[in-house]
Amino acid sequence: MxxxxxxxxxxxxxxxxxxxxxxxxxxxxxxxxxxxxxxxxxxxxxxxxxxxxxxxxxxxxxxxxxxxxxxxxxxxxxxxxxxxxxxxxxxxxxxxxxxxxxxALPDGPRPLAPPLDEVAPLQNEHMNTEQRLPRRQGYRTSPDLFGRYRVYASRPLTIPDLNAPMAHVLPLHLCRPLNHAQSVEKIIQPCPNLSVYYVQRHHWLNGNTKSLADRDFLVDEVLLQPGFNPADMVGVNLREIDNQLAKAAQNQDPSCPPAEGWKNIPLVLEVPRLRSQLSKDPFHVEVSGLRARSLLDIMRKTFSSNKNPTFHYEPYYEYYKPPNTPNSTPQPLFGEMYTSAAMNRVHRKVQTAQISDQNCILPRCVAAFMFSSDGIQFAQFSHVKGWPILCYFGNESKYERCKPTSNTCYAAAHVPTLPDSIKDEITRLYDGKPPNEALLTHLRRELMHAIWTALIDEEFVDAWRNGIVIDCADGIRRRVFPRIMTYSADYPEKVLLATIRNGGQCLCPRCLVQKPMASQVGTTQDMNTRKHKHRKDNDKYHKKISQARDLIYTQGRLVQSKAVEDLLKEESYVPTQNAFSRLGGQQEFNVFSSLVVDQLHEVELGVWKTLFKHLVRLLHLGGNNVVSEFNKRFRSIPPFGSTIRMFSEDVASMGRIAARDFEDILQCSIPAFEGLLPESCDRPAQQLLFIFAQWHGMAKLRLHTKSTLGIFKSLTIKLASALRAFSDLTKSLDVRETPQEYARRKKRQEAAKAVAMTRIHQETPTRQTISHSGDGRRICSLNLNTYKFHALGDYVRTIEEFGTTDSYSTQIGELQGRRFKAQYSRTNKQDAVTQMTRIDDITSVLREMEGALTALQKASTNQPPIDEGAMDSLLDxxxxxxxxxxxxxxxxxxxxxxxxxxxxxxxxxxxxxxxxxxxxxxxxxxxxxxxxxxxxxxxxxxxxxxxxxxxxxxxxxxxxxxxxxxxxxxxxxxxxxxxxxxxxxxxxxxxxxxxxxxxxxxxxxxxxxxxxxxxxxxxxxxxxxxxxxxxxxxxxxxxxxxxxxxxxxxxxxxxxxxxxxxxxxxxxxxxxxxxxxxxxxxxxxxxxxxxxxxxxxxxxxxxxxxxxxxxxxxxxxxGGGIGHYQPTPSETTVGSNDESDGEEQADNDDEDELGDEDKDGNGADEDQGKAPESERTEDTINQEDVDVIEFDGEPSDEDMDDEAESVLEGDDEIDDEIEF
Structure with missing residues (x-):
């Protein structure tokens, strides 16, 4: 009391x-x-x-x-x-x-009004040419709650995500409806009963290691399932069921012809002859080990069975106009591949493409192939490596295909390496003379493009020109044209694909910048080089390669002979015929432009890692106590959700640090470095780290507007200038290798020397050291004349052309590495790739079964899945x-x-x-x-x-x-x-x-x-x-x-x-x-x-x-986040001002695709007799409202290049308006 x-x-x-x-x-x-x-x-x-x-x-x-x-x-x-x-x-x-x-909750696009002529599903694909009327009138949807709207080249047949605004939050609610009712027995075929299916699912889909969770899954999801009966397992040959499951992968969709499946493809490489051997027949060596499947089979499977709410057949441009701001100017949005300028451009071109079947009236669409490849090590304590080529489709939303568990990433091939036995074969062909390293490097390039020649076969080239007819998952029959949009790879692989020299004088696979100018990112000269001296897959390029190959294969010149060097060295090309050139060259497909930026390897494991190493070297100038304090600070930084994890005990040593760890270090580095660097570098380093962290965040945005791209462009110039200034500043300091770097370098030198002495049949001294001046540690500087630094200047243009970087990041392919490592661990290590592809087929069929059974269970119960209260609150x-x-x-x-x-x-x-x-x-x-x-x-x-x-x-x-x-x-x-x-x-x-x-x-x-x-x-x-x-x-x-x-x-x-x-x-x-x-x-x-x-x-x-x-x-x-809903006119967002220079298409090829209505920012509401846009379900643009969107002819390549600059090149005022 x-x-x-x-x-x-x-x-x-x-x-x-x-x-x-x-x-x-x-x-x-x-x-x-x-x-x-x-x-x-x-x-x-x-x-x-x-x-x-x-x-x-x-x-x-x-x-x-x-x-x-x-x-x-x-x-x-x-x-x-x-x-x-x-x-x-x-x-x-x-x-x-x-x-x-x-x-506000995510809001879906506005529905379509019933068209005058409905497009019947699975319609007759032939009619008289005169009856085929192209749909050429532009179509714009009305704005959603956030002020977004879409501009289609013509009225779309469907809008897949119309009723799925939160498709990426809870995909379980949005399973693809079954085309027709299927029984459980038919779904699980070739499994004879549910008991066998449960056992197979547990074995193949529940991981390779045993754990408590695995035991619980076995009990709950197998033994205690109502459909499980131990008697059903009597007499069942599970290995035969495995074989049937692997075969079923070729016939999963009855609407498509049977797939060829995985097959072994032998490759034949021509070996250059010596001058003394020109009278002999050409030399050929065979390389085995290529395991591949048809790209068209993958395309048919994807288009005939996909997740409807997230798969788009018709691309569109997306715009944003803040709600309740009638005087603001709409801005183009950059995000998904199917809203990008590149995909809209190729989609528009296939509508008027001349094909062999002139009477076909089926709607046409593009299959936006996106490739990725990278070498992986299959096991931690093994030297066995793999090199899978992966493909996924830009038609699928990036929020879905970027998930490793979405099953939207397909392995197209497993690349073999040049076998060691080929050296013996060449030695035999050269009358006992072993091949030099230049020849072996040339053969590796030839092997890569021989592989891609096998993938881009005659059937694929024919489909590229004429398309193939597919009954799509939404019930509409279409003619689908394959198009390659992007290829994501690290720099060594970009070099292989672009057929240029690794680190040559012109080191960029996209432009002809000279190596000494690689550090001049953001300067006027650098911008002009990127714009006017980009690489082109044209006749001039083909002629150079043909002449070089004639010198090597017909005249017997060496690969690195002076005649070949004089022909190719100026632009850093190599004498290998590019396999992608057969797709039409510059007018149809330019492989150099498809080699997009790679933030994982170029920034986090590239420029930022290099800068971080240099900063750690500066820390060592203060002694071990400073380095210890630095590590202590990082250990004291708290984690944050799934973004920032606890740091390692010794961050400065950079031992066993992955790319995502370097990303975390960058985001948290400013307080950790504060006051620890030499006085002359401390404040410049703080500013540099701040600018770099902002640039990194802008580069990883999943949704850009024209205004944020303006910020990003200015920030790129600022970052490049700050890095150059910091590099010059630290040159005056005695910056040397860290003790860890010095020890690693010594170890490599000793190993290299031991190998060299073994080759010349000399005994290695038991105790011999390499002499060094002083303490042996080298003086280090911050080198910016690299391709990775040069690539920073391509991010704005790449986002403008292909959408945001998360859509084509190499991280998507890297995350698939777990899948291949798991497959490898299930093999007996003999002919492992063949076994891995078989396992891939089995697991894909079982996942299809699992999804179909889940959908059937939902349909039978007619109840949504039971969610936890936290998920309910999120969606409500x-x-x-x-x-x-x-x-x-x-x-x-x-x-x-x-x-x-x-x-x-x-x-x-x-x-x-x-x-x-x-x-x-x-x-x-x-x-x-x-x-x-x-x-x-x-x-x-x-x-x-x-x-x-x-x-x-x-x-x-x-x-x-x-x-x-x-x-x-x-x-x-x-x-x-x-x-x-x-x-x-x-x-x-x-x-x-x-x-x-x-x-x-x-x-x-x-x-x-x-x-x-x-x-x-x-x-x-x-x-x-x-x-x-x-x-x-x-x-x-x-x-x-x-x-x-x-x-x-x-x-x-x-x-x-x-x-x-x-x-x-x-x-x-x-x-x-x-x-x-x-x-x-x-x-x-x-x-x-x-x-x-x-x-x-x-x-x-x-x-x-x-x-x-x-x-x-x-x-x-x-500011200016579209999802950060701003409903009141008094609240402004970045770029929503009257001085914007009008709504322009994102790297649009036809400026006239938007009428004057959008450029004035007034919309259809100018006419008083018409309903406001927010109340209109759709808006077909016509002359009553605004100018008709029409496409009269195709623009030239020069027009395309000029208009590709329109969004950013004319926006200097935006940079001035935005305060950093």
Whole structure:
């Protein structure tokens, strides 16, 4: 009872404090916004100095206690005359209800109106040529909720994702409907019964290793299944069932002709003859081991059986115009392959292509082949390697095909290597003279293109020209034309495919830039080279290769003879006939343009890894203590969801670090390096890391607008300039190899020397060392004359042409490596590739069975799958999810008693009064409500004095690329921070977000006056305050800095802790400690609190906001994220201004495809008699509305190249308008 009275007394005392604050109110007795101007020079009468570890005196303000002092910043950030609005109580800055108004579920495209002439499924494919009327009128859909709309070249037959706006969030809801009802017996054929199917599924699809989960699967999904009967297994030959399953892969779809399946293809290479042997017949050697299948079989299977909601047959351009902004100009969007300029261009061309069957009237579409290949090592402790060629289709949404489990990536071939036995064969042909390395390199190139010649066979070339007829999965028969859109590979493989020299004078596979100019990214000369000197697969190129091959194969010249070098060296070509040239050359397909950028190898494992190595070398100039501190800092960086994982013990050594680890290091490196580099490099390195992290985030965006591409273009120039400047800066320092690099180099040299001495039949000395000058460590510089650095300048153009980089990243192929390693582990290691392809067939059939059975089960029960509450809240549009059950283990039975028991903790000193004040505002709907006063706070009660705590809060949100996502926050972690919006009427100089550390997640049933009890969820937080003395952002190239409130009196405590509504949380946020400032006990002196960052009773002096932690967070700070819904006209997004230079197509080939309506930004609403766009189900563009979109003839190649520049080349004003 005494404790209760004490708590009640504290509540009354707190109310008196609130009354003093409320005396300033002048709006209906409500709570006033206590705004005041903060400046370090204002109001010096209150001077409670706080000192940090170095004794610096804090700024003096009457109401704001500064955090422990920090080391001086090299560049002073704040001008005392420049003032910013500052509110002591962070709760009053939070934009209440912002999430409710600005968050929206993903919205699908608007439906099509019934066409005048319906296209009948599986219609007759022949009619008189005169009856075939091309569909040439453009078609535009009306905008969706977010302001997106589509522009088709003609009215589409179908819109696959019409009723599936969240197809990528929960694909189980969107299984492809069965074309016709199938029985279970027919689905599982050739398995004789369900028991055999269950056993086969467990064996082939449930992994190769035994585990507890595998045992549970065996019991639950096999032995306990209703259809399982042990008697059904008697007499069943499972190996014969395996053979039947492998054979069934060739006849899975009855609407397609039987597939040829996997086959062994022998390859024959011609070996150049010596001059003395020209009279002899040409030499040929046979290479075995190519295991491949028909590309057309893969195309037929994909188009006849795919996931309808995510598979697009007709490409379109996509545009964005912010809702309720009639004066804004629409912007083109860049994302999916089927919205790219490249696919729209080839789709339009096939509509008018002349084919052998002139009477065919079937609708035409493009099969957008996307290839990827890379070598893999099948086992960790084995030297056996593989080289699969993978293909997938740009018609499929990237959000689906990028998943390794989506089964949309197909192995087309397994590339053999040049066998060692070929050396003996050539030695025999050359009368005992062994081949040199140049000849073997030439034969490896010949082998690669012999493989692609086998894949691009005559049947494929004929389909390229005339298409093939396929009954597609949506029930419409189409003529499908294969087209190669992209080829994703690392640089050594790009060199093979482009038939150029590895690291030659012209080292780029896409343009003719000279190696000494590779470092000049972003300069005018570099841009002109990319634009006007790109490689072309034309007659001039073919003539050079033919002449070189004539010199080698007819005249007996050596591969590297002077005559051959004089012919090819200038442009770094090699004397190998490119297999892709047979597809039509420059007019139809240019292999050089298809070799897209590769962020995995070129940036994360390329430029960034090189820069990181150089920075680590600079750390070693400070000694081992500096390196140890650097590693310690990385170990102290907290993880963040699935984006940032815990770092290794020794980051500086870079031992066993994968590409994604280098990505994490880049995103978190700024605080880790701060203050550890040499003084002359510290600040430049901080700026460089900031620019690089921003560039990296922009390069990985999954959805670009014209404005973000303008930012990205400017940022590329800025990054290249910063890297060149940093390289020049560090040349004056004595930067040497790290000890680890030196040891590895010595080991390689010793191994190479041992091999060399063995070759010349000399004994290797037992103890011989390589002489070095000084300590033996080489001087190192930051080399930028590389292809990987040069490739940075191609990202904007590639995104403009093919969509965003995640669509064709080599990571898609790398993730498939697990699949091939698992297949290899099941083989007996003899003729492993043949066994692997057989396993691939078996597993693909079983997965088809599994999917069909799942769909049949859903259809029979007519019920959606049962989802967890968290998933329900995600899809239902709820802003958050907290457990709904009142579990006894989570209950606090008496809140007043609990508060008194924790009276020693400052964070709970005013827990109840602050909670009731927060709840009263929510009960009344607003803190400005007339009833919101201190007397009514006492009327707020918790039912039965009970409260329930929760360990997890899940925040649901729609990401910038309009996907539904979820963050998980756990107050049990000491690093649990939330991001909240500020009020709409904030000062322009005020930071747009509020940050809070979550201390507890609770719910309780609340009673007020005579109202019935109602459940409320609330979050107990500790506020973090923005450091305006050291501002961050794009302009300063610095991270935003935060600190806690110093708690010296009751008012400080009230300003340090509070409650928030979970629905006001935008997202979880990643804060990285300011390691240079260190830890301090000064924020909560003389008390131990569970609000502390560390159990020893200390806090980090400051935090940095990691705005680069993921793409969505980056777009929150850049602005203009389409999924960050902005419904009110007063709210602006990046690029939505009147000075934009009009809506242009994304690398469009025909500027006239859009009418004047879109360029003016007025839309069909100009005519008063017509319904607004938001109410129209579709919009067929015609002369009544705007200009008709017509395609009169095909543009020339020069026009295409010029118009490919239109989106960015004329947008210098955008770069000026956007502030970094």
């Amino acid at each position: 005494l404790r209760f009275l004490l708590a009640h007394f504290l509540e009354i005392l707190l109310n008196s404090l609130f009354e003093d604050c409320d005396s300033e109110c002048n709006d209906n007795g409500g709570l006033a916004k206590r705004r005041r101007v903060y400046s370090p020079t204002h109001e010096p009468e209150r001077n409670e100095a706080g000192s940090s570890n170095n004794g610096r005196v804090a700024p003096s303000t009457p109401d704001q206690h500064a955090p422990p002092p920090l080391p001086p910043e090299p560049t002073a950030a704040v001008n005392p005359s420049r003032t910013r609005p500052f509110t002591r109580s962070q709760a009053l800055r939070v934009g209440i209800g912002f999430r409710v108004e600005h968050d 549009g709820e802003p958050y999810f907290i457990g709904l059950k009142d579990r006894s283990e989570d209950m606090i039975p008496n809140v007043s008693l609990w508060v008194s028991q924790n009276s020693h903790d400052i964070s709970t000193r005013f827990f109840l009064p602050q909670l009731k004040r927060h709840l009263l505002a929510r009960v009344l709907g607003d803190s400005n409500h007339p009833e919101f006063c201190n007397s009514n706070i006492l009327k707020v009660r918790l039912a039965q004095e009970r409260m329930y705590r929760h360990n997890t809060l899940r925040v649901n949100y729609t990401s910038y690329d309009i996907l539904r996502q979820q963050d998980s926050l756990s107050p049990t972690s000491h690093q649990c921070f939330a991001l909240l919006p500020t009020k709409a009427d904030r000062h322009p100089d005020e930071h747009p977000f509020v940050y809070a550390k979550i201390l507890g997640v609770y719910h309780a049933k609340v009673l007020y006056d005579r109202r019935p009890p109602k459940r409320y969820e609330f979050i107990h937080v500790r506020w973090l305050y923005y450091d305006y003395d050291r501002p961050g952002g794009w302009e300063h190239h610095k991270l935003d800095r935060l600190h806690y409130q110093m708690c010296r009196n009751d008012q400080d405590i009230l300003d340090a802790f509070d409650f928030i509504d979970p629905k006001d949380i935008l997202r979880a946020t990643h804060l990285i400690p300011d390691f240079q400032a260190g830890k301090t006990p000064e924020y909560i002196p003389r008390f131990h609190s569970f609000a502390h960052d560390h159990t020893e009773g200390t806090d980090w002096s400051a935090y940095y906001v990691n705005r680069f932690v993921d793409r969505d967070m980056l777009m929150h700070y850049i």
